[in-house]
Amino acid sequence: MSSALPWIIKYRPRTIEDVVNQEDAKNAFLNWLENWGKPGQKKAVLLHGPAGCGKTSLVEAVARSKGYQLFELNASDFRRKSDIENIAKIAAQTSGLTSKRKIILLDEVDGINARADEGGIEAIIELINVSKNPIVMTANNPYSKNLLPLRQNVLEIPMKRLSETHVVTALKKICGAEKIECSDEALREIAKRSEGDLRSAINDLQAIAETYGKVTLDLVKSLATYRDRQYAPYEALQRLFNAKYVFQAKDALTSTDLDYDELFLWLNEHIPTYYEDPEEVARAYEALSRADVYYGRIISRGQWDLLSYMYDMMGPGVAFARKVYKYRFKPFKAPSRKKQLSETKRSREVREALAEHLATRLLTSKATVKAEVIPYLQVIFKYNPRYAARIAKGYSLSEEHINWLAGSKSLEVIGYLKKGEKAREKGRGG
Amino acid sequence: MSEIELLWTEKYRPRTLDEVVNHSEIVARLKKFVSDKNMPHMLFAGPPGTGKTTMAHCLAHDLYGDNYRQYILELNASDESGIGVIRGKVKEFARTRVVGNVPFKIILLDEADNMTADAQQALRRLMELYTASTRFILIANYPSKIIEPIQSRTAVFRFTPLKREDVVERLKYICSNEKVKCHEDALNTIFELSEGDMRRAINILQASAALGEATVENVYKVVGLAHPREVREMIQLALSGNFAEARNKLRTLIITYGLSGVDVVKQIHKEIFSSDIKIPDEIKIVIADLVGEIQFRLVEGADDEIQLNALLARLALIGKKFKPG
Numbered sequence: 001m002s003s004a005l006p007w008i009i010k011y012r013p014r015t016i017e018d019v020v021n022q023e024d025a026k027n028a029f030l031n032w033l034e035n036w037g038k039p040g041q042k043k044a045v046l047l048h049g050p051a052g053c054g055k056t057s058l059v060e061a062v063a064r065s066k067g068y069q070l071f072e073l074n075a076s077d078f079r080r081k082s083d084i085e086n087i088a089k090i091a092a093q094t095s096g097l098t099s100k101r102k103i104i105l106l107d108e109v110d111g112i113n114a115r116a117d118e119g120g121i122e123a124i125i126e127l128i129n130v131s132k133n134p135i136v137m138t139a140n141n142p143y144s145k146n147l148l149p150l151r152q153n154v155l156e157i158p159m160k161r162l163s164e165t166h167v168v169t170a171l172k173k174i175c176g177a178e179k180i181e182c183s184d185e186a187l188r189e190i191a192k193r194s195e196g197d198l199r200s201a202i203n204d205l206q207a208i209a210e211t212y213g214k215v216t217l218d219l220v221k222s223l224a225t226y227r228d229r230q231y232a233p234y235e236a237l238q239r240l241f242n243a244k245y246v247f248q249a250k251d252a253l254t255s256t257d258l259d260y261d262e263l264f265l266w267l268n269e270h271i272p273t274y275y276e277d278p279e280e281v282a283r284a285y286e287a288l289s290r291a292d293v294y295y296g297r298i299i300s301r302g303q304w305d306l307l308s309y310m311y312d313m314m315g316p317g318v319a320f321a322r323k324v325y326k327y328r329f330k331p332f333k334a335p336s337r338k339k340q341l342s343e344t345k346r347s348r349e350v351r352e353a354l355a356e357h358l359a360t361r362l363l364t365s366k367a368t369v370k371a372e373v374i375p376y377l378q379v380i381f382k383y384n385p386r387y388a389a390r391i392a393k394g395y396s397l398s399e400e401h402i403n404w405l406a407g408s409k410s411l412e413v414i415g416y417l418k419k420g421e422k423a424r425e426k427g428r429g430g
Numbered sequence: 431m432s433e434i435e436l437l438w439t440e441k442y443r444p445r446t447l448d449e450v451v452n453h454s455e456i457v458a459r460l461k462k463f464v465s466d467k468n469m470p471h472m473l474f475a476g477p478p479g480t481g482k483t484t485m486a487h488c489l490a491h492d493l494y495g496d497n498y499r500q501y502i503l504e505l506n507a508s509d510e511s512g513i514g515v516i517r518g519k520v521k522e523f524a525r526t527r528v529v530g531n532v533p534f535k536i537i538l539l540d541e542a543d544n545m546t547a548d549a550q551q552a553l554r555r556l557m558e559l560y561t562a563s564t565r566f567i568l569i570a571n572y573p574s575k576i577i578e579p580i581q582s583r584t585a586v587f588r589f590t591p592l593k594r595e596d597v598v599e600r601l602k603y604i605c606s607n608e609k610v611k612c613h614e615d616a617l618n619t620i621f622e623l624s625e626g627d628m629r630r631a632i633n634i635l636q637a638s639a640a641l642g643e644a645t646v647e648n649v650y651k652v653v654g655l656a657h658p659r660e661v662r663e664m665i666q667l668a669l670s671g672n673f674a675e676a677r678n679k680l681r682t683l684i685i686t687y688g689l690s691g692v693d694v695v696k697q698i699h700k701e702i703f704s705s706d707i708k709i710p711d712e713i714k715i716v717i718a719d720l721v722g723e724i725q726f727r728l729v730e731g732a733d734d735e736i737q738l739n740a741l742l743a744r745l746a747l748i749g750k751k752f753k754p755g
Contacts, residue, residue, distance in 0.1 A: 261733075268736050271743075272674055278750060281673060282743040289727060289740035296731035301547045337681065337735070344685055351688055356509075362440055363483050365506045365541050368629075370688050372478070373437065375656035376633040382655075384640040390435035420433045 007206045008199050011174050013061045019054050021166045025159045029058060032155055033066070033103075036134045042155040044128045044135035046109070048142040049159030050232060052197030055138040058159070059105050069100040074107045084123035093132065102133040110139040110147055121149055128153050141257060143233050143334050161196035161235070164188065170198055171205055175215070182215040189220045231255045233266050234332035240267075240319055241274045242327050249319040253311055260295060260310075264288070267318055269335035274328065280321050287317025350404045354397075361395065374405075381406035381413060389416035438636045439629050442604055444481075447488045452596045453481065456587050460485070464492045467532050471557055471566045473542075473581065475573035476589025479627030482569045485589075486538050489567075493532050501528055502536040513549040517556060524560040534565050543570035550577045557583060572729070591626025594618070600628065601635050611643040619649045660687070661697040665707060668742040669749035676742045684735060691734025695725045698741070710752055720744055 013019045016026060025047065035041050047055045056072075063070040071090055087104065106124065128135055139147060142156060168184075168191045175182035182205075194201035208215050231239065233256050240252035253263065271284045291313035294306045341348075351374065355366040358373060381388040385406065392402055392413060402417075403410040444450045447464070450457050463469035469489075474482040490498040503523040510516050520537060528535055537560075545553065554577070557566050568584060570576055598617045605612035616638065624631035637656065638648040664679035683689045689697075699721045701707055702714055709717070724741045731737055 264733055264736060268733070268739060271739075272677070278671060278673065278743070278746045282740075282747045285736075285740035285743040289724075289731070289737050292731040292733050292736045293727050295733075299546070299732055337685075340681060340685055348685070348688065359506070359509070362437065363443075363487060363504075364629075365508050367508055367541075367690065368478065371690060371693050372627075372629055373439075373633060374688075376637040376652065377437075379637040379652050379655045380640040387435065387640050390433055391437065394434045394436045423433075 006203075007174060007178075008202045011170075011177070011202065013054070013057045014064065016058075016061050016065055019058045019061055020170065021162050022054055022058065022159050025049075025157050026058065028155075028157045029062065032157075033062065033134060042153070043131060044137060044154045046137045046139060046142055046147075046151065046154040046156050047159055048139045048156065048232070050161045050196060050235070051140055052194070052199035052201070053159050053162055054198065055159055056105070056107055059103065059136050059138070063103050067100060068103045070103050070105055072105045072107065084120065084127055087127065104131065104133055104135045106135065106137045108139065109137045109150070110141050110144045121146060124150060125153055141232055143262075144257070145259075145262065148338065162198055163196065164191045167191035167194055167196065167198055167201050171201060174202065174205060175209075178209065180209045180213070180215060182209075183217060186215045186217045186220045189217055190215075193220075233258055233262070233334075237266060237270055237274075237332040238329065240315060241270075241330070243316070243319045244325065246316040246320075249315040250311060253315045263314065264292065264295070265335045265337060266332070267314060269337065270330075270332050271318065271321075273332060274330050275321065277323065280323060284318045284321035287313045287321060291317065347404065350400055354401045354404065357397075357401070358395065378405050382409050385409050385412035386416050388413045389420060392417055393420065437633070438604055438608075439632045442600070442607075442632065443484055444488055445491055447485075447492050450481065450485065450488060451600065452592060453485070453589060456485065456589070459587075460489050461492070464489065467493070469534075469565055471561075471568075471584045473568045473570065473573065473576060473584040473586045474589060475570050475576075475586060477571060477591055477627065479624070479629035479631075480589040480591060481628065482589050483538075483540055486536075486567045486569065490536050490538075493536075494528075494530070501532075502538050504538045504540070506540045507549075508541045508544040513545070513552045516549075517552065520556050520560060520564070524563050527563065534563055537564050537566045538569070539566060540569045541571070542568040543572045543575035547577055550580055554579050554583065592628055593626070594621050597621045597624065597626070597628060597631050601631060604632065604635065605639075605644065608639065610639040612639075613643075613645050616644045616646045616649050619646050620644075623649070623653055657697055661694065662701050662704075662706065664742070665698060665701055665745065668745035669707075669709070671746050671749055673743060673746045676746070677739055680735065680738055680742065684738075691728040691738055692725060694734075694738055695721055695728060695741070699725075713748060713752060717745065717748065 016030075019026060029045065029047070032041070032045055036043070047058065049055055060070065060072075062068070071087070073087060087106075090102070090104070093102075104127075109124070124137075137150075137154065141147075142151065142158075168187045171187045171190060172182070175187070187205075190201050190204050194204070204220070205215060208219050212219055231252075236252050236256040236258070239255065240249050243249035243252060256263075258266065267288055271288065272281055275281045275284055291310045294310035294313065297303055298306050298310065351370065352366070355369040355374065358369045359366045362369060362373060377391070380391065381402070382405075388402075388406060388409075391397075397405075399410075399414060402413050406413045447457050447461055460469075474486065476482055487498075487502075490502045494501045503519060505516055505519065507516075510519075516539075523535065523537065539553075542550075542553075557580070566584070568576065568580070573581065573586065573588075598621055601617045601620060602612065604610075605617075612635070617635075620631050620634050620638075623634060634649060634652055634656075635644055637652040638644040641648045641651060660679050660683050664676050664683070667673075667679060668676035680694070683694055684691070699718065702709065702717050702721065720741065724737050727740075728734055728737045
């Protein structure tokens, strides 16, 4: 038996048909590639799904069968801005008559750390804008904070976690090709432990087969380990809400790479997605509210030993708000709060600037100005434009501030303001 | 008619200790510091709008004269980005000495209770380090959130909510100065709505006057306009069992109107007892207790929306027990 090649490479899908159980993703991807460059089409896609579900394989298989030359880069190759600029040179070339068309593949973009890889994401967005070739990116977790600015510039194509049956079928094929004796129950056990990650399943299979020349259930049980898996947020939520036992609910919390703030954001968004009964909703929010109090104390007083209580409340506390256990599959979409925040960004920035402007004059904080001063200013600006103009003058408010405060009355306020200036000029002249 | 107008809270702010009309005991003690040209570190604690910051400025004015602002460093804990920034500013400020006969400069740290315990520890070090050349005046709404080592190093002054006669007198004074027609009952209404917060009282007065004159009707109109109707609608949605819509309203309040969680909770509390929402009295009390608990958690917790959602979810549950009108 030859072990020259890792099986995961040796048995990579060659054709598009070899990529199993991803029909929707395949169609979406092929359709995008065919229409690439047409108006209204996104210039880049983001394939996302759990590890080992075939993201990279799909791209490779498509490139091979459709005759594209593939420029493949891993997260480690494009960490810095300068790396990406080098790629951009290739990407900006159009394919000649004789040369092959190109696909630029940026693998594992969620591995880019926004802070460490200064300017990385911005450089990718720039790359997308200038590229004359299709760009494909892959990620395990598309909801990663770092990818937020990127997501608006790409077509997102989700890929599913493979089912146990599909993993078993793929393993069987390899056993046949390698002429190894593999029991069905052993393959099923490998598949189960892989949790849909075909790559890790094939690695386990190869490790056992090459050492013992056969694959039995006992060998699998003694050798193959459960991996610490990172789940996409929606999967983690699925596991959390549907946990049968306390430990499962706790595990679900730590099985994603969401940070604490994001976990709170997701749970806050989705308690009413999962629960319909008002009593369950109230109980779940009560638990989350308690968790948030622990979290607040942790942050403000640095009492990190409270962390386990926070976990107890946000995991099991939320999961056991149910009256009866019943598995419910729910669509957990990315929380909308971030989106709403970005949509109202400009308006909030104006308010922030205005608050800062007034805070120094009124000897108080921005927060107090926002809560206690601005609401009354708005009343004055909307109901008494002439008087408002005098206040605007008193505080040298900009037109943007006035627009924001006065809304539909802003032209009137500005009108009075200008009239006042003219009158003064006239007074000076005469 | 002059063409420039200021907010009356700025226009009618006392500039010297003599102009401060209430808190006579505090004023007396501060005047002693002025005549001694010496003072300890101080902590001014009390609810918003009771004159803490104003008092500190008056004190500084009396110590250093009209150009007092060059001898004080004004910091706001909730606007500064961290203790590192504060340390840098204090160091820079403490380096130069005061010309004149007051041997120290003043560092005014507003909203000190918004600092984390760690930052307060660092602050304590700063206070010790620069004690020869500076005095700190810390200002806080909740003195219990100031760590004990700082409390024990400061003279604590407690500011209580202003009394009705103090507020009404001041409003009357402003009305006559501004030649605005102010009805006595309107001024009383303003006091009720301001809860002893002078800043709010004066803001309501100025906005009411901008509508014409200060009548009870205009006062209510101003307060209604300034405090968006969304709060009431949100409560009604929640009580009718429509949690999802109530939650959307809450987001609007926080994101679009920029209200803080505590603002929202306080308005909910007010709405519950207003006659516009029909809730049986015994349930009002249950809700009030709940609202209070949530306000407590808001101060302790990290995310306002989570706490308020918890409240709305409970309201949705409570609403099932009666038919809200």
